[in-house]
Amino acid sequence: MKLDNGNYLIWKNQLLNVIIVNGLDDFIDGSRPCPPRFLDLQQQILNLEYSVWHRYNRLLMSWLYASLSEDIMTQIVGYSTAVEIWNALNQIYSASSMARVTGLRTKL
DSSP: OOBOTTOHHHHHHHHHHHHHHTTOHHHHSSSSOOOOSEEETTTTEEOHHHHHHHHHHHHHHHHHHHTBOHHHHHHHTTOOSHHHHHHHHHHHHHHHHHHHHHHHHHHO
């Protein structure tokens, strides 16, 4: 399912389940920030934790990108982490989706 202007809550629920099952929810809730790239900056010793974090962040970003329509993609260009993308989409679509749900409940 691709996110469009009318299916945010369904899209979010579906993606969140995939993210949680794969143990990557800490990448979108902000509890797993990016570690430093180098253990020793002067000696340029790479931090293995950074490499692992970067790989999983990019994996999650690719899942998010693959689930977005082209119109939606234009709204998140420039973000460099999965949590930034997740938060931006939530900020853009959460309020309008909740208003739509409230409107539907009122009609019932």
